[in-house]
Amino acid sequence: MTVTLADVAARAQVSPATVSRVLNGNYPVAAATRERVLRAVDDLDYVLNGPASSLAAATSDLVGILVNDIADPFFGIMASAVQSEITGPGGRAGGERMAVVCNTGGSPERELTYLTLLQRQRAAAVVVTGGAIEDATHAAAIGRKLRRLCDAGSRVVLCGRPPTGAAPDAVALTFDNRGGGRRLTDHLIGLGHRRIGYIAGPTERTTTRHRLEGHQEALAAAGVANDPLLTLHGPYDRRSGYDATLELLRREPRLTAVVAANDTVALGACAALRDRGLSIPGDVSVAGFDDLPFSIDAVPALTTVRLPLYEAGARAGRIATGREEEPPGGIATVHGELMVRGSTGAPRRH
Template sequence: MAAKLADVARRAGVSPATVSRVLNGNYPVARSTAERVHQAVAELQYVVNGNARALAASSSDLIGILVHDIADPFFGVIASGIQDAVAEGDVLAVVCNTGSSAERELRYLKLLRRQRAHAVVLTGGSSNDPGHRDALVSQISELTATGAHVVLCGRPPLSGPDNEPLPGVTAVDFDNRDGARRLTGHLVALGHRDIGYITGPEHRTTSQLRLSGHLQALADAGLSGERCPIVVGNFDRESGRTGVGELLRRNPDLTAVVGGNDIAALGALTELRARGMDVPGDVSVAGFDDLPFALDAVPTLTTVRIPLTEAGRTSGLFALDPARVPAGGVLPIRTELIVRDSTGPVAAPGPGAR
């Protein structure tokens, strides 16, 4: 059995209380005593029992990070930023993979509540399904009620049933909508009028906001919906591959395809290549997120950059110490259009265009 506080106390010839005080350093202890204690700790390889500590002090040092898909670098980069920020504190920052399942998201929140987590960070878009939303708000409220701080990273702020912002909840909110608007605007400026869009899961806020930005840009340009088909995907490469096929079926004269994220755009690129179509000669392609591999795509991918690492780091700081949260509880994160080689001017219209 592992050594316990009492063992250390006995070995150092002091009381358990003193050992606790030496270890936590929140009470004056004579230097000589402290030294004996430290020695005993080292000799016994003592490690405090986190559960007992959490119970007695009714506070823990567990920070939970929820992500939709742990194999997706989008989340990896954010999570890595968060863990970076909290690395200094003596904190156990852990990431939980919901696999995009609303049910698993709730289950993890419950488990973290059970563990009396110090804070939890929810990354990526939220489901907008009303049922799930309510359950989520309820879980989050319970969580903050136990003293945990909740940070939404890449997710719009969440308000309670009374439409008041939830106390103890901070949002680090990506400007998805405007980024998408500018991206599609860029394509329009290049002369594109037949622009397909591969969106993400329909209920996810990220999909909705990006799509809405895209539609806004189309509307601004007075473009019809018929020439600009939309398919629903899953933010993965397979969605990009099959999506682009479907888009071309719906509008064979397509000159541009926008992916809801870089990964889908990458899949689209692959499919277009397989069909012998040149990018951007025949079709322009754009993504969203600016993940590192956007530079390895062929051609390099036009996209919208989100400062993911930075956003993660900030979220981590908020999780560590809610006092840093700006008034209003929302920190907007700006996005930036990055133009690379996968988008170009529309080719001289072929006979099929109208």
């Protein structure tokens, strides 16, 4: 029913081997023969059987991309970058590589499931984005899985995640979250803020911890006491920023600044402040993290730390497909850039 290689071979009056070689282009075939084969392919609307091809060749053109939330531009941008870089003449069959984007929802179980699925598909490469869970058991399980993927021949690239000791062959492009957090709070302290609320991300995640540590580092360096009551944890969403801001205001009415775990949370913080009738940055300054596209359109525009998500994703994609050298030691740090905009200013005198 469906057209196979053999059908094409018959029509072109050559052997299946020749058709395969024309399609893969990695073996000399006389121009006239190639012509004939290609015409037959065209005439019959032949489409290679991917699974059969992958089975025989023991490789595949699939590249997995693990993201926490594909609807979040933070991940969408990285995924888009990875995909744009892996595209192009693929490994075999003149085909292109395909990106398999997997939504883990941040759950380590699902992360593990998807890694198994990718291993099952014999993925050519896997790019894992987003911070890691800090739970030792899970981290170990994922590390083991990644190592097995490496052993099975898949390239593994971590993008925006610290290296895993368990998988030494995996390349890691780590975001300098700690440094970014440090610079952000330094900036606020420099403006004169002393009572700064911090809305952190979910606990048990490296990203959350590093950003928070940077913040605390800045406080310590300036000799500002770190009041634990002024740090709240929550998911990376608008709602969390909204609720936490109200709570911070309750705990410390003299608050002059709020640092959010990321831009989305910051947007929620802004909304809460507006609803409370407080002006930004007149009454309270707000800062985010990531510099997602919408941040510049917030009113006032959000001060934040710009992470080069697209660039990092693109690099991950190139490394995953072997088009760029691995960084020395398999580890590279990607730095963020402080973007000072309208949402932060000097605190008003109380």
